[in-house]
Amino acid sequence: MKLRNLINKIESKYPTNLAYSWDNVGLLVGEYEQEVKKILVTLEANEKVVDEAIEKGVDLIITHHPFIFSKINRVNSGDLKGRLILKLIKNDISLYSMHTNFDIAKDGLNDYFMEIMGFGNCEILEETHSEKLYKLAVYVPKGYEDDIRGVLGQNKAGYIGNYSHCTFNISGTGTFKPEEGTNPFIGKIGEVEKADEVKIETIVPKSILNKVIKEMIKAHPYEEVAYDVYELQNEGEKQGLGRIANLDSEITLEELANKIKYTLNMDKIRLVGDLNSKIKRIALCTGAGSDLVKLSKIKGAQVLITGDMKYHEAQDALDINMNVIDCGHFDTEDIFKDVMKRFIDSFEEFETIKSDIYLNPFKII
Incomplete structure (x- = not known):
């Protein structure tokens, strides 16, 4: 490829x-x-x-x-x-x-950390993006509407929440007159033509709008495709840094830390807070996320899991009675190799290997 x-x-x-x-x-x-x-x-x-x-x-x-x-x-x-x-x-x-696009994106590094830890029903900790949405309306000759709806759906148009292939369809009459030099799919040059048509409306995120239009035009039977694009006030899918979730059952800070050590195969782990603290709601930011301590507290988390916590940041966390599990920058992000290999392997067209080089610059003795 x-x-x-x-x-x-x-x-x-x-x-x-x-x-x-x-x-x-x-x-x-x-x-x-x-x-x-x-x-x-x-x-x-x-x-x-x-x-x-x-x-x-x-x-x-x-x-x-x-x-x-x-x-x-x-x-x-x-x-x-x-x-x-x-x-x-x-x-x-x-x-x-x-880098940060992979931290923020759905099914990226933060979501993968939550997945391997077995923490479900995650929400975004800090929202950074809300994708702009557009409505695409295209006029299709009757009998071809299923084909065009299929192309729209296959190219990820028409997603509303967990529903895909969402469209609204209106039947009507289209009129046009093919001029000299045209090659009309319906009608004759120089004569006004009336055609039974279906107007298909769907929602498309900005990031894929051009691709959806290109594929729709390619599949459309008309020589010249009539379509409209409207900018919407509706908010699209939210994206953001970090994740927050409720645990199925309450555990202590020490138990949670040991679970992370086992999952990430760590020798040691740093903690801020009372080992006996009861944890029911957790926040996470892989890499360096110590600036999210206050936001995690505001959103009801009893602990923030992250890396690169500095001394004074740890003191600030104690002052607001917030627990922190500092896994280190390397150990929260080296799992990038696992999730990225899984993603590339899904294409079944490449040989994908994980690096054997151990990159953590720190040693613990």
């Missing part, structure tokens, strides 16, 4: 527009027309990971942490980042990064 086509599949699920403005996501090194057969997924790409990719004959590296984050003034062999970029290019290896 061409890299461009794979990226389209990835970004239809994890759109880059969800990322924070300071972030750097997408194809950071590579050629869109490259053929991709073998993919390496990893938390981030250092020199050992790049060498691993070369040794294993990889075409594409997908990272969570952006490979290029700060401004680069030059690319040469005297600079570490420059040397790695040159290595990637010389070995025909592309590199794609998905």
Whole structure:
């Protein structure tokens, strides 16, 4: 598959527009027309990971942490980042990064953490996006409405909550006169034609609007397709950072911490709060989410699970009687390899491997 086509599949699920403005996501090194057969997924790409990719004959590296984050003034062999970029290019290896968009998106990193912990019925902790919705209305000759409705539904138009293929249909009469140079599906050149038509209305999110229109026009029998697009006030699907959920049964802070240690295969874990605290509602932000302590408390959570908690942030959490489980940045995000491999494997067109390089810079003795 061409890299461009794979990226389209990835970004239809994890759109880059969800990322924070300071972030750097997408194809950071590579050629869109490259053929991709073998993919390496990893938390981030250092020199050992790049060498691993070369040794294993990889075409594409997908990272969570952006490979290029700060401004680069030059690319040469005297600079570490420059040397790695040159290595990637010389070995025909592309590199794609998905960071805060993957944290925020549905079925991304935060949702996967909740999944492996067995925490269901998750809600968004901090809303960051609400997708704009549009109404698409298209006029179809009678007898072809099922085909067009099918194309709209297959391309993800007409989703309202957990209902798909939602449309409204009105029968009527369409009129038109084919002029010279046309090739009409119905009617004759120079004569006004009346046709039995169905007006199909459906809802389409902004992110897929152009694609839906393109596929609809491709499937439509008319040479010139009549359709309308209306911007709606309705709010689309909400997206955001972190998750919050109620547990099936109450447990202590210590029991919850031990469950996380076991699930993430951690040696040690840091805690803020009373080990005997009763926990019924939990908040989560993978990576560094200590700035969400107050919001988690406001939303009724008894604990925030995150990483990178600083000393004074921990003191602030104690002051408001909020528990924190600090799993560390690495341990909450290294699971990126698992969820990304599962997603890529769903296409059944690639060999996807997880990096063997252990990337946690900290050692516990």
